[in-house]
Amino acid sequence: MSPKEQIQSLRGELREHNYNYYVNDNPTISDFEFDKKLEQLKTLEAAHPEFYDATSPSVRVGGEVTKNFNTVKHINRMYSLDNSYSIEDLRDWETRIKKIIDGDIQYTCELKYDGASISLHYANGKFVQAVTRGDGNQGDEVTANVRTIKSVPLQLKGDDVPDKFEIRGEIVLPWDGFHKMNEERVEQGLDLYRNPRNTASGSLKLQDSAEVAKRPLDCLLYQLAGENLPVKSQFDSLTLARKWGGFKAPQESKLVNSIKEVFEYINHWDVARKELPYETDGVVIKVNSLDQQDELGFTAKAPKWAMAYKFAAEQVSTRLEEITYQVGRTGSITPVANLEAVEISGTTVRRASLHNADQIEKLDIRVGDEVYVEKGGEIIPKIVAVDLSKRPENSTPTVYATHCPECNTALVRTEGDAKHYCPNDMACPPQVKGRIEHFISRKAMDIDGIGAETVGQLVDAGLIHNYADLYDLTVEQVLPLERMAQKSAENMINGIKLVNKCLLNVCCSD
Ligand code: AMP
Ligand code: ZN
Numbered sequence: 001m002s003p004k005e006q007i008q009s010l011r012g013e014l015r016e017h018n019y020n021y022y023v024n025d026n027p028t029i030s031d032f033e034f035d036k037k038l039e040q041l042k043t044l045e046a047a048h049p050e051f052y053d054a055t056s057p058s059v060r061v062g063g064e065v066t067k068n069f070n071t072v073k074h075i076n077r078m079y080s081l082d083n084s085y086s087i088e089d090l091r092d093w094e095t096r097i098k099k100i101i102d103g104d105i106q107y108t109c110e111l112k113y114d115g116a117s118i119s120l121h122y123a124n125g126k127f128v129q130a131v132t133r134g135d136g137n138q139g140d141e142v143t144a145n146v147r148t149i150k151s152v153p154l155q156l157k158g159d160d161v162p163d164k165f166e167i168r169g170e171i172v173l174p175w176d177g178f179h180k181m182n183e184e185r186v187e188q189g190l191d192l193y194r195n196p197r198n199t200a201s202g203s204l205k206l207q208d209s210a211e212v213a214k215r216p217l218d219c220l221l222y223q224l225a226g227e228n229l230p231v232k233s234q235f236d237s238l239t240l241a242r243k244w245g246g247f248k249a250p251q252e253s254k255l256v257n258s259i260k261e262v263f264e265y266i267n268h269w270d271v272a273r274k275e276l277p278y279e280t281d282g283v284v285i286k287v288n289s290l291d292q293q294d295e296l297g298f299t300a301k302a303p304k305w306a307m308a309y310k311f312a313a314e315q316v317s318t319r320l321e322e323i324t325y326q327v328g329r330t331g332s333i334t335p336v337a338n339l340e341a342v343e344i345s346g347t348t349v350r351r352a353s354l355h356n357a358d359q360i361e362k363l364d365i366r367v368g369d370e371v372y373v374e375k376g377g378e379i380i381p382k383i384v385a386v387d388l389s390k391r392p393e394n395s396t397p398t399v400y401a402t403h404c405p406e407c408n409t410a411l412v413r414t415e416g417d418a419k420h421y422c423p424n425d426m427a428c429p430p431q432v433k434g435r436i437e438h439f440i441s442r443k444a445m446d447i448d449g450i451g452a453e454t455v456g457q458l459v460d461a462g463l464i465h466n467y468a469d470l471y472d473l474t475v476e477q478v479l480p481l482e483r484m485a486q487k488s489a490e491n492m493i494n495g496i497k498l499v500n501k502c503l504l505n506v507c508c509s510d
Contacts, residue, residue, distance in 0.1 A: 003044055003047070003048050003051075004048070004051055006044055007041065007044050007045060007048065007051050010037055010040060010041040010044070011041065011053070011056050011057055013037060014034070014037055014038060014041060014057035015057055015153075015154075015155060017029055017034055017037075018057055018060075018150055019153070019245075019246040021034075021150070022150040022151040022218075022248075023151050023246045023247075023248045024246075038057065038058065041056070041057065041058050042058050045058055054126075054127075054147075054154075055126050055127060055154035055155045056154075057154075059147055059148075059154070060147070060148050060150055060213060061148070061210065061213050062144070062145075062147075062148040062208070062209030062210035062211070062212055062213035063209060063210050064144035064209045065207055065208050065209070066142075066144055066145070066207055066209070067207060069140035069141055069142060069205065070140070070141040071134070071138050071139070071140060071141075072129070072131045072138060072139060072140070072141045073137065073138045074119065074131065074134075074136070074137060074138060074139065075166065075225075076166060076225040076226075077136055077137055078117060078119060078133045078134075078136045078139070078168070079136060079298060079301065079302050079303055080136065080301050080302050081284060081302050081303070081306055081307065081308040082299075082301075082302045082306075082307055082308065083282075083307075083308050083309075083310055084307050084308065084309050084310070085309070085310055085312070087259075087263055089307075089309075090259055090262060090263070090285070090307065090309065091259060093307050094259050096304075097287065097296055097304065097305070100295060100296055100304075101287075101292050101295060101296065104257070105287055105288075105289075105292065106233075106235075106255060106256065106257055106287075106288040106289065107255075107256050107257075107258075107259075107261075107262055107285050107286065107287060107288055108233075108234040108235045108238075108253060108254070108255055108256075108285070108286045108288045109253065109254045109255075109256055109262055109265040109266075109283055109284075109285055110222055110250070110252070110253045110283065110284045110285075110286070111250060111252050111253075111269060111273065111276075111280045111282075111283060111284070112280055112281055112282035112283055112284045112308055112309075112310075113169075113170040113172050113220045113222075113250075113278065113279075113280060114170075114172065114196070114197050114278075114279040114280055114281045115170040115171050115172035115173065115196070115197055115200045115201070115220075115278075115279075116132065116133075116170065116171045116172075116197070116200045116201035116204055117132065117133035117168065117169075117170060118130055118131070118132060118133070118142075118146065118168065118169055118170065118171050118204075118219065119131045119132075119133070119139070119166055119167075119168050119225075120146070120152065120166065120167050120168070120169070120219075120221075121164075121165075121166050122156060122161075122164070122165055122166075122167070123163065123164050124163060124164075125155060125156040125157070125161050125245075126154065126155055126156070127147065127152065127153065127154045127155070128143075129141060129143050130142050130143045130145075130146035130147075130152075132201075132204060140204075140205070142204045142205070144209045145203070145204050145205075145206065145209050145212040146171070146204070146219070147209070148209050148210075148212045148213035149171065149212075149217045149218070149219050151218050151219050151246075151248045152219045153244075153245040153246050153247060155245065156244045156245035157244065157245050158243060158244050158245070160230050160240075160244075161244050161245075162226060162228070162229055162230070164226060164227075165224060165225065165226035165229060166224070166225040166226050167221050167223065167224055167225070167241060167247060168221065168222060168223040168224075168225060169219055169220050169221035169222055169223070169247075169248075169249075170219070170220050170222070171200050171201070171203075171204060171217055171218070171219050172196065172197075172200055172217070172218050172219075172220060172278045172279070173196040173197075173199050173200040173203070173215070173216065173217055173218070173278070174196070174216065174218055174277040174278040175196065175277060175278065175279065176216070176277060177215070177216025177217075178193065178196045178199060178216075180216070181193060181199070181215065181216075182379070186452070187451055187452065188437065188440075188441030188452075189329075189433075189434060189437025189438060189440070189441055189451075189452040189455070190437075190438065190441060191328075191329075192379065193379075194378055194379060194380070195279075195378045195379065196278070196279050197279065199215075200217060203215050203217055218248070218278065219248060220248055220249070220250055220278075221238075221241055221247045221248060221249045222238070222249065222253075222284070223237070224237045224240075224241060231290065232289065232290055232291070233288045233289055233290055234286045234287075234288050234290065234293075235253070235255045235288055237290075238253055252269070252276075255288060262283075262285050265283065266283050266309055269283060270311050273311070274345060274346060280311075281310060281311060281376075282308050282309050282310040282311050283308070283309045283311075284306060284307070284308050284309075285306065285307050285308075285309065286305060286306045287305040287306070292305065293305040313374045313375065313376040314344055314345050314374070314375060315372050315373065315374045315384065316342050316343070316344050316372070316373055317342075317370055317371065317372050317373070317387060318339045318340045318341075318342040318349075318370070318371065318373060319339065319340040319368070319369070319370055319371070320337055320338070320339060320365060320366070320367055320368065320369045320370075320371050320383075321338050321339060321340055321367065322338040322367060323335055323336065323337060323338070323354065323360070323365075323367060323398060324336050324338055324405065325401045325404075325405045327404060327405065327406050327422055327428060327430040327431065328430070328431075328434065329430070329431060329434025329435055329437075329438055330421075330431070330434075331421045331422045331423065331424075331425055331428065331431050332419045332420075332421055333401065333404070333411060333419060333420040333421065333422065334353060334354075334355070334356075334419075335353075335354040335355070335356065335357070335359075335360060335400070335401075336351050336352070336353060336354065337351065337352045337353070337354050337365070337371070337383055338350065338351055339351065339352060339371070339373065342373065344373065344374075344375045344381060345375055347375075349373060349375065349381050351380075351381075352373055352380065352381045352382055352383050353380045353381075353382060354383065355418070356418040356419050356420070357400045357413070357418075357420065358418055360398050360400065363383060363385070363386055364386060364397070365383065365386050365398060366386075366391070366395045366396065366397060366398050367395075367398070368391070368392045368395050369386045369387070369390070369391055369395070370386070370387040370390035370391075371383050371385070371386050371387065372384050372385045372386075372387065400420070401420070404422035404424065404428060406422070406428055406429055406430055407422065407424050407427060407428040407429065409422050409423060409424040409428065410423075411423075426465075429459060429460075432459055432465060432466070433452075433455050433456055433459050435466070435467065436455050436458075436459070436464065436466065436467045436470070437452050437455050439467040440455070440467070440470075450492055450495065450496075454481070454492070457481045457482065458473075458478070458481070461480075461481065463477055463478070470496050471496060471497075473492075473493060473496065474493065475489045475490055475493050478492065478493070
């Protein structure tokens with residue numbers, strides 16, 4: 001085989017494996033074999049730059065850096081959706097559309113994926129551009145970043161693929177990957193990502209696409225757009241998109257014949273969605289026939305042929321036992337509601353964020369109150385209301401903390417700032433530890449043997465007060481720390497020395 005043929009054959013094979021793994025969830029080779037083939041391809045491509053192809057599976061690892069994202073006008077406007085919350089809302093919607101449409105109406109029911117909207121453009125069977133929704137008329141071009149998302153096909157197949165078309169969907173971060181990313185944040189002593197949606201949309205705007213490539217993002221598709229597309233219905237377009245080269249159009253979508261069946265779908269998924277790998281916040285119901293869609297058209301903001309149905313977030317009531325205060329790395333104070341343990345959506349909840357003093361005042365929340373807790377797409381549940389009818393007679397209004405719970409310094413709050421702060425930044429333990437952890441994670445992800453826990457021990461033992469002190473540590477000093485063996489102490493001290501050299505530009509220029 002010539003190098004060109006070898007490259008082509010490897011690209012074809014890897015594309016197929018990518019599809020089996022990321023779209024079909026059914027890998028046929030091991031990760032190890034896959035990586036070996038990918039390395040082979042990369043070596044060949046490096047030796048033969050003349051065969052460069054922007055749709056090669058090797059581009060998935062990223063590397064392109066975008067300083068400013070170009071603004072692009074959408075060829076077809078990206079509309080929003082009207083919302084409904086009850087079967088009555090949906091019946092009203094049906095009545096409205098039946099005034100315009102004669103004859104039977106079928107509906108495609110889909111899940112409403114909670115992520116960042118994206119429009120993917122294809123030309124001659126190749127992925128050419130990705131644009132965020134932005135304000136609906138224009139968005140940001142994020143092609144280099146989206147190219148790294150493994151479930152986005154870069155090369156399509158089939159005779160009926162249009163020369164040019166657009167496909168829309170949602171970039172999501174499945175729960176598994178989201179939790180893994182947060183575990184790493186904990187290890188690095190960084191704040192947690194709050195929910196998959198914001199993390200997914202934030203990822204699209206990262207400047208370094210190699211960073212995006214490391215994030216376990218997924219792309220779920222739901223709509224074709226373009227001229228003269230070979231389809232007559234929404235449901236068929238989903239089937240066709242899957243066939244054209246593995247667009248991930250989730251199989252949960254269903255074609256139904258009445259609003260009654262729509263409601264069965266909603267009731268089913270309101271419960272079953274908890275088992276899905278990604279977050280959903282509702283169902284989207286679409287008139288199936290594209291001719292009927294054309295007849296119905298759009299309002300200023302949304303298609304008249306589609307309706308979102310929002311699931312109600314699960315709420316439970318429980319008792320507020322205590323309000324405690326958490327001190328962040330920057331000294332910011334967050335009040336935390338400590339609750340009588342309660343189950344929400346399958347997880348046990350004991351704490352909820354109260355955000356700041358204003359929030360406490362607004363809710364007029366008091367220790368002993370019966371409160372309503374809600375868990376939406378956020379990892380930290382929130383308190384939405386107080387059941388005043390159950391308030392104990394002797395209850396007294398909450399007085400916000402006046403002093404830092406960690407160092408007892410008087411708290412300050414500057415004009416216009418919602419948060420209180422502990423101003424003792426040089427000696428307040430969580431601030432000192434937080435800054436050192438932050439420094440370590442930013443400058444030197446690879447220091448062996450220093451995690452949040454070790455930093456805590458070092459500060460508590462009085463061995464370090466700031467990150468500069470790290471460089472003066474000796475093996476003898478750290479050995480007495482709990483669970484510290486000779487070998488790990490040496491690794492740690494050597495790790496710090498290495499990083500110090502890096503910072504001084506002695507060993508590398510990075
Ligand atoms: P909203 O942001 O609440 O106006 O809802 C509209 C958004 O829902 C769209 O911009 C899409 O990004 C998103 N969405 C999620 N799933 C679907 C779906 N199956 N069909 C259409 N839009 C969807
Ligand atoms: Zn303090």
